[in-house]
Amino acid sequence: METVNIFIRSIFVDNMVFAYFLGMCSYLAVSKTVKTSIGLGIAVTFVLVITLPINYLLDTYVLRPGALSWLSPELASMDLSFLSFILFIAIIASIVQIVEMVVEKFTPALYSQLGIFLPLIAVNCAILGGSLFMQQKSFDNIGQATTYGLGSGIGWLLAIVGIAAIREHMSYSKVPKPLRGLGITFIITGLMGIAFMGFMGIKF
Amino acid sequence: MSASRKQILVDPISKNNPVVVLMLGICSALAVTAQVKPALVMGISVTVVLAFSNVIISLLRNTIPNRIRIIVQLVVIAALVIIVEQILKAFAYDVWGQLSVFIGLIITNCILMGRLEAFALGNTPFDSFLDGIGNGLGYTAILLIVAIAREFLGSGSLMGYTVIPESFYEAGYMNNGLMILPPMALIVVGCIIWVHRSIDKDLQE
Numbered sequence: 417m418e419t420v421n422i423f424i425r426s427i428f429v430d431n432m433v434f435a436y437f438l439g440m441c442s443y444l445a446v447s448k449t450v451k452t453s454i455g456l457g458i459a460v461t462f463v464l465v466i467t468l469p470i471n472y473l474l475d476t477y478v479l480r481p482g483a484l485s486w487l488s489p490e491l492a493s494m495d496l497s498f499l500s501f502i503l504f505i506a507i508i509a510s511i512v513q514i515v516e517m518v519v520e521k522f523t524p525a526l527y528s529q530l531g532i533f534l535p536l537i538a539v540n541c542a543i544l545g546g547s548l549f550m551q552q553k554s555f556d557n558i559g560q561a562t563t564y565g566l567g568s569g570i571g572w573l574l575a576i577v578g579i580a581a582i583r584e585h586m587s588y589s590k591v592p593k594p595l596r597g598l599g600i601t602f603i604i605t606g607l608m609g610i611a612f613m614g615f616m617g618i619k620f
Numbered sequence: 621m622s623a624s625r626k627q628i629l630v631d632p633i634s635k636n637n638p639v640v641v642l643m644l645g646i647c648s649a650l651a652v653t654a655q656v657k658p659a660l661v662m663g664i665s666v667t668v669v670l671a672f673s674n675v676i677i678s679l680l681r682n683t684i685p686n687r688i689r690i691i692v693q694l695v696v697i698a699a700l701v702i703i704v705e706q707i708l709k710a711f712a713y714d715v716w717g718q719l720s721v722f723i724g725l726i727i728t729n730c731i732l733m734g735r736l737e738a739f740a741l742g743n744t745p746f747d748s749f750l751d752g753i754g755n756g757l758g759y760t761a762i763l764l765i766v767a768i769a770r771e772f773l774g775s776g777s778l779m780g781y782t783v784i785p786e787s788f789y790e791a792g793y794m795n796n797g798l799m800i801l802p803p804m805a806l807i808v809v810g811c812i813i814w815v816h817r818s819i820d821k822d823l824q825e
Contacts, residue, residue: 440646441730502698541647541728548721594817602810609803
């Protein structure tokens, strides 16, 4: 039940874009057409689902205060949590590289669609943000961490596809000149965020 | 200081502002703008990290192999961010708590990667330092405008001190609770862009 709650909350309530503004740069830059935004959304979800369990294990068995006690009881007082930024970003950058190579090798069709987005994802704040929030929320087991990754990814996908669809339709509307492009996209994202706040308190 | 150096420093504050013109670094910025104090600390942290990572990468620019430069840049940024985080944790614990994960997210702040790629890799260390300071100030300026608007309208205070007099509240004035919520940060930035582009017509799309 707890896992279902984490899933629903991470999609609607703690939405990466609307509640925490993570991944805004690629969200603004790539949301001009629905097709490319679906590609980027799937790539982000994919990488989140892979990196979160790995970073969860890293956090539980290496970084947390006392996490190293499984090696020897003397290490129980070690606190390596200050290293988490550098280790998380290293894991993310290498996973992105590996995922890119694997996808290229085995599914060239998917690669040609995702190809250009994959390297961008290493510096997407939503991915590092996912890991840092995971560390802060201290989940009970690896299943919950993976669920959180999947939910956050789907939430991000939902947001970018939504704004892309709106932007496609907006090309027919008469927007004041200084607001065209970036300005109106910000305001629409804000309005979508207010709409998403209606999900607050949703629970099973 | 020569004219070109002055331009490097001043340009990013308005004309080439990283946030509202180049669309960089919005990611980790807006979530900390509900109050002025965390926004100011965040702005200073980003400026420091940006200036020093620019200098370091500029010093190393002829020795870094092109293929692995992204990893090198990430390591330099991550190391600087860890230093800033430890300093904040030691000397400003309450602000550190408010900023929580957003300090860590400076690593993936696009301004850093953007400036390293576009400027530090091709310029001397001193110019890169000025560029870092200029872009950091441009970023801080936007953060502060958003934070001042949100804290003033949302809580009636600035830097934690109440500025709206008690008699206003007695006369029926209410704080706008909506301004505290995350989506309003986006709408305020949208309005800043609107004003900025109305004044500087070259930027319109």
